Amino acid sequence: MTPYEAIDVRFSCRAFDDRPLGTADLEELKALAEQLGQEGNLRFVVVGMADGGADLKLAARMFTGDVSSYIALIGPDDNATRERFGYFGEKLVLHATAMALGTCWVAGTFDRQSVKVPLATGEVIHDVIPVGHMPAKQPFAQRTIRAAMRKRDKKPEALYQGPTSLAEAPTWVRLGIEAVIKGPSAVNQQPVVFVQDQSGLRATLPKVQRDIAYTDLGIAKLHFQLGAEAAGTCGTWGWGTEGVFALQ
Ligand SMILES: Cc1cc2nc3c(=O)[nH]c(=O)nc-3n(C[C@H](O)[C@H](O)[C@H](O)COP(=O)(O)O)c2cc1C
Incomplete structure (x- = not known):
């Protein structure tokens, strides 16, 4: 699946099943995150199950199921960084989509304290992108949230x-x-x-x-x-x- 084809398949996935990401999937995401981080001068941190990924607290009113991996988008608090995170972070999202994984950009509805990645002076957590396996069908509540947004x-x-x-x-x-x-x-x-x-x-x-x-x-x-x-x-x-x- 090309990134362009992935655009049609991608959606903000707010339900995950309990299967943690396998090592091969995590390694693939880490390698791409590393490469895109260098291209964009950005800090993407891929947090897998073994690194405490399951600690991430997403707002229960929006999300359901256990997601054990996520990508933290960390950097200086300025708009140039925000824009580059959008461009390069979406490359990661479309790649994960092509790997048949569910993702969601999350800037607001999560507990920042639950992200255990150490921050350097001047750095903030811009967003997290949970990445995980999707249930065969999104539950009614999550479909309703998306339909309301997409209206x-x-x-x-x-x-x-x-x-x-x-x-x-x-x-x-x-x-x-x-x-x-x-x-x-x-x-x-x-x-x-x-x-x-x-x-x-x-x-x-x-x-x-x-x-x-x-x-x-x-x-x-x-x-x-x-x-x-x-x-x-x-x-x-x-x-x-x-x-x-x-x-x-
Ligand atoms: C920068 C950014 C931040 C977002 N933050 C959140 C969030 O905090 N919580 C959430 O549930 N969805 C969040 N979303 C997902 C949007 O609600 C979603 O992209 C939009 O409603 C379109 O729906 P779709 O992505 O399913 O096509 C965010 C999306 C972007 C691009």
């Missing part, structure tokens, strides 16, 4: 401002934006708007309600890039709000 889905047109309507925009732009809508964002706010004009295509955050929107920005940039690539148009993003998608 807020924006129309693709709301995420695009360009010289034409989105329907008349090039296929790579349309597939990019479709991939963004399918992606995760904090409380499904989908805050990123793609603006296209003579200077190119930029990812913007018109209304930043909370800093976590910068993580959404990084995630949206990755999803857009994968969607554009699926239409045969490759590009790389400049960082930050107003970052330009440089076509290759």
Whole structure:
């Protein structure tokens, strides 16, 4: 399964079964986390069962079942770090999805004290991503939570401002934006708007309600890039709000 294909399969998994992750799965995630950490100058810590992964306390009103492994996203408390965590962390999420594992970005509904990873001065825990085996069917409560969140889905047109309507925009732009809508964002706010004009295509955050929107920005940039690539148009993003998608 390619990362682009994983976009269609991924969802925020809030139910896990009791089987801990096997050593091979953990090693695969650790190796990728190490590589992405180097690429993005980020600290991903993969915590398996043997490292105390089962101590993680997720809010019981949202999550069910025992998850014994998670990835802690740790770094300085700034928006540039948040954005890079979004971009590179979502690469990890899509990879885990392709491994048939359940994941969920969690920035709020967990107990930070239950994360036993030591922090250096100036570091904070931005998010955790529990990773585990999924039950064959998500329980009713978790399906209801997701349906309620996904009701807020924006129309693709709301995420695009360009010289034409989105329907008349090039296929790579349309597939990019479709991939963004399918992606995760904090409380499904989908805050990123793609603006296209003579200077190119930029990812913007018109209304930043909370800093976590910068993580959404990084995630949206990755999803857009994968969607554009699926239409045969490759590009790389400049960082930050107003970052330009440089076509290759
Ligand atoms: C940065 C970020 C933080 C999130 N934090 C939480 C959280 O604290 N608790 C939670 O249950 N879901 C959290 N989510 C998951 C979103 O609610 C979810 O992505 C959104 O509702 C879309 O649903 P889907 O991911 O199932 O497609 C977060 C997602 C992102 C991207």
